Amino acid sequence: MLILFQRGEVIDTEISYTIQIFGDLVATLFSPEFIYENQVAVWEWKTGRLLLNVFGEDLDSFSLLSQQHIIFALCDDHGDPMLLAANLAKETSDCQEFCKVKSGKYFRYPALGEDSYLHSLQLRADPGPLCGENQNVPFYQDTKDFILILNMWVTEDEIAKHWIHFIPSQLLLSLIESESRVASDWWLSRDTRMYLARDQNDTHVWVCYVFGTRFVTSAYPLTRASGKGEMTIALYDFNRLALRRGAQTSAASDMPGSVVSLSNQIHSGHPFCEDAETSLPYWTNVAYVDAGKNYDGHCTMMCCEDNIVIVDLESRMYRVLVF
Numbered sequence: 001m002l003i004l005f006q007r008g009e010v011i012d013t014e015i016s017y018t019i020q021i022f023g024d025l026v027a028t029l030f031s032p033e034f035i036y037e038n039q040v041a042v043w044e045w046k047t048g049r050l051l052l053n054v055f056g057e058d059l060d061s062f063s064l065l066s067q068q069h070i071i072f073a074l075c076d077d078h079g080d081p082m083l084l085a086a087n088l089a090k091e092t093s094d095c096q097e098f099c100k101v102k103s104g105k106y107f108r109y110p111a112l113g114e115d116s117y118l119h120s121l122q123l124r125a126d127p128g129p130l131c132g133e134n135q136n137v138p139f140y141q142d143t144k145d146f147i148l149i150l151n152m153w154v155t156e157d158e159i160a161k162h163w164i165h166f167i168p169s170q171l172l173l174s175l176i177e178s179e180s181r182v183a184s185d186w187w188l189s190r191d192t193r194m195y196l197a198r199d200q201n202d203t204h205v206w207v208c209y210v211f212g213t214r215f216v217t218s219a220y221p222l223t224r225a226s227g228k229g230e231m232t233i234a235l236y237d238f239n240r241l242a243l244r245r246g247a248q249t250s251a252a253s254d255m256p257g258s259v260v261s262l263s264n265q266i267h268s269g270h271p272f273c274e275d276a277e278t279s280l281p282y283w284t285n286v287a288y289v290d291a292g293k294n295y296d297g298h299c300t301m302m303c304c305e306d307n308i309v310i311v312d313l314e315s316r317m318y319r320v321l322v323f
Helices: 169-177 240-252
Strands: 015-022 025-032 038-044 049-056 061-064 069-075 081-087 105-108 116-124 147-156 159-168 193-196 214-219 230-237 258-260 264-266 276-278 282-290 299-303 307-312 317-322
Touching: 015 061, 025 061, 038 069, 061 116, 069 116, 069 169, 081 116, 081 147, 081 169, 105 169, 147 169, 147 214, 159 169, 193 264, 193 276, 214 299, 230 299, 230 307, 240 282, 282 317
Parallel strands: none
Antiparallel strands: 015 025, 025 038, 038 049, 061 069, 069 081, 081 105, 116 147, 147 159, 159 193, 214 230, 230 282, 258 282, 264 276, 299 307, 307 317
């Protein structure tokens, strides 16, 4: 049994947890309701050894990158988004502020526009189990190649907008291992992709929306006045094999799905103060699902190896899309 005492003189009983497992590591984010400092702890679950124990007001989200690395999503002193990576092998288990980590490496974004304000960040990833590849099983998830999803909720000109940034784990690990400082305009444009989310009303992106290099998202019905409509389900796959397979099938037949390889422009002021360009290629497919009568958007999804499970929270009904 692992026990970690909560910081502070007053124990907050209203607390939520975010837990992630990566091989022999288990990491937990403690988010108290009434105490403003969140806490992240990382253990080796087989031995019970505590590897990292950090806290801070801006510590809202994290993801394990490997058996040695963890990355945090937070905002800097100017209110701009940034990522902070740390090497667990070089850190102490003593409780400390996250900004005091010895091996910290920062991945900064361009400054937000004059009329833009960052009010929430969520980092999501689903690395696979650290088991060897088995030719007798049909599916295999590479733990060294998965996608990180950074969700930014930014108010631009008094309008709330949800931006999604797709970042390959291999890119971050290669930059962490390099000794040079990473410029925001360089790493952002190198093999990443950033878009406005399809559904601007989505206030949470759950970890079940991510599977390895795949990400699924939805949008509200196209028609709501009649009580009926279609829910839009979009799948993004950043796996290189999926890109090659998607390009071959698209060229040879009328199979659904397409490969997006052209770069996209993010114009200054929305949300950053300068222009940005992202170019990570991906395969995508969009499905339109009958939302049913009186659908109010209370559906959630789970992305798996070869299907998407859609659960309607109101009618206790689920559907499975196979791709």
